[in-house]
Amino acid sequence: MNLFETTLRLKGFPIQEAKKRLAEIQKIPTTDYETYVMDSRQKVFDYHLRENPFYQSFIGNKTIKKWEDVPVLTKSDLQTPLKQRLSNGFSNKNSYTSKTSGSSGTPLFFAKDKFCHAMTWAVIINRFGWHGVDLDASLQARFYGIPLDFKGYQKERLKDKLSNRYRFPIFDLSEEKLEEFLSVFRRKKFDYINGHTSSIVLFAKYLQKKNLLLKSVCPTLKKCIVTSEMLYDTDKKLLEKQLGVPIVNEYGASELDLLAFTNAEDEFQVNNETLFIEILDKNNQTVKSGNPGRIVVTSLYNKAHPFIRYDIGDIGVLDETSTLKKPILKKLIGRSNDTAVLKGGKTVPGHTFYYVTKSIVEEDGNVKEFVVEQTALDAFTIVYVSEVVLSAKDLKKIEVALSKYIGADLNINYERLEVLDRNNRGKLKQFISKIDRRNEP
Template sequence: MSIKKAFFKYCVYYPIILLRREWIYPYLKKLRLSQYYNRASIEADQFKRLADLLAHAKKNVPFYKNRLQSECNSLTELQDVPFLEKDDLRNNAAYLLNAEPKGYIRAKTTGGSTGAAVTIYKNNYAMAEELAATWRGYSWAGIEIGDLQARFWGVPFDKKGRIRARLIDFVTNRIRLSAFSFSENDVARYLKVLNKKKPKYFYGYVSMIKQLAEYIDNNNLSLSFNLAAVITTSEVLSESDRVFFERVFNCKVFNEYGCGEIGTIAHECEHGRMHITAENMIVEIVDHNGHVVPDGVSGEIVVTDLTNYSMPLIRYKMRDFGVIDPSMCICGRGLPILKEVHGREYDILINSKGEKFHGEFFLYMIEDAKKLDMPVKGYQVEQVALGQMVINLVVDDLFFSKIKFFLENKIKNNFDDSIEIVFNKVPHINREASGKLRVIKRSF
């Protein structure tokens, strides 16, 4: 182990999670053992945790008092519980909170890829279990705590958010490369930074990692160091992109699926199978009528978080789609396999200079508006042509003009000062024919 890695692992990361009372090692030790349990043992543990969670939620969480039975006798009885929608988190947050919370409660505001952000609450124990699952998943890619990460991710606009992001990046030993603007000059600069810092692995949006790979490939360049792995997340990883990344970066690609509200849901193992973190959650696949479908059949992903007692998420609809593969993986892990995940994907928007901006660039603007008491219930940004954009907003009449003025200034100052923007106040954001809700899209 290098001196730098040891420093970040033992002198930075460990002390911080101890101070936050999120000591992960008891959970990580259990997860390293339980991943090799057979399916029957995993399901038995799920049932025990589910029964405890449901009993707790019925007793202590107002939202669930009339939604749950007095007791749970099998995993299949979970199917009798009504679904929890993202709108429930936004509109009934106070009723979803534990009346007698334990531990140290943290607030987490998610990215809002479904049209509007949501805030959930977890205590330090649930956060530790979430972190442990993440590190176990990374270990399948050969990554350990303290390894330097190059993170292709968003950067907050406001000063406080940027400072917080820098502190988190320091604690977790990572370099953040902004996904919000990556012209060829930006990518060239990123490559210089990477070749100087020599990270152990890449992590982040497929679209931005692809921009770097294309720049390297088109200019007959290469990394000046050996990359151990690329971990992709938040966007669909196509097989062609996987092959392209592995050729350009000369390392294996590992996909991850999760969400801010729950954390890691599934990680890809060394044999290319996406294993569900079944110790921490139950994943169901349902059809358009809400009925659970057999393994091997595609449907909407529904997740029950077994760790969060502060704000229980029971049968939470992800608005993503996937398939449970009933087969066993040759890696020997008994964890269920999730495949063909699709549903959440941002488009890349382009300004008049040809500079490319990741969709979350606009999400941060929406969040800034909310912080200034300009509530946005839903939104969709569509670039219909180079120099033309349509923004649909689900807002109250009282705030429409103010939000319109705010967003127009933000976009012209940070994206393209010559762009023509049409704002529409709409009752809701329409879904695609596939059922996917695309809030950032380019239609040319």
């Protein structure tokens, strides 16, 4: 067994058993797969209804005759101390516990039983293996944040060493720092890049400015796996051009598992082995494939904590070719709570502002990064990093485009910064609504 898997086992996570179980699931014929999914989701529901006092209280006296009667669980439902949400027999000592990044609001503390956490890693190992990446043997160039406190910093550095990865901290993405990143790529034989989308895109723009192909600088590089943030088609093309390797998109939720991952056919394949994923409308009814809806997830193997019909807060679209055995995520639209509320009650997905603005401000390569902030019902600030201040012509083009796609009578302000703030894990939130905070007494 390799070092990485040995470390998991020493921590009490039965990775070999999990890999064996995952292989068994993947061998289930298409004709029998519906039975596997229906049985698995019913078993985990019955388990928590029997063994979890929190979930018993959540269900209450509701009559559950079919799966669609099971109420949808939201993050707000889980805002109680973690120990009150654990199943009988589970505690912090015999479970894996952690918290989400909080990029969508309040961080969520959660738990997984040890087999469930091992299954999470079994899926990750499997998916990376689709692209020839061995977590133990392949050297990773890691574009992530890192805790700045001594204990957290040392813990992450140890994990880096055990996981065969070199970390590029992304809190400082100045050109001087990006040049240092580039010098490391000249020295080390990286097999793949893994990290936050926006920071790798910024590095690619730096390579574009220098007219460099990263594959030429680091010939051993084979793949780039981006995660944690939206991957737009234009960014994917830029990454492919400047890095010179295939781009793999990873979509996950730390409290759950990998939700979707680019497969060998360049499809965004949904994890249907350890999760049951539904796309629901506002009335919690399943939408037809090809239509957008809320992504609602059931964790099939977590006995320590219930994540049953759990609304993760994202909007997605399943491809029309999807089957229960091989579901494909056609489009990931973004967070459902990232919406702009305008005068008159009109609501617009926040990513619309970002996408429309992006199509203009990046035309000439001047703007490196930007975020859109809503400060009032009719007021937005575009905070950007660029070599030179946006021209009056650029500003006009942005306002015309926003008027066309969003509506007229918007007050658009601009703020140019040297660097954009990322959260403590290095994630960049591309649309931010400040209306609630501004209205607080």
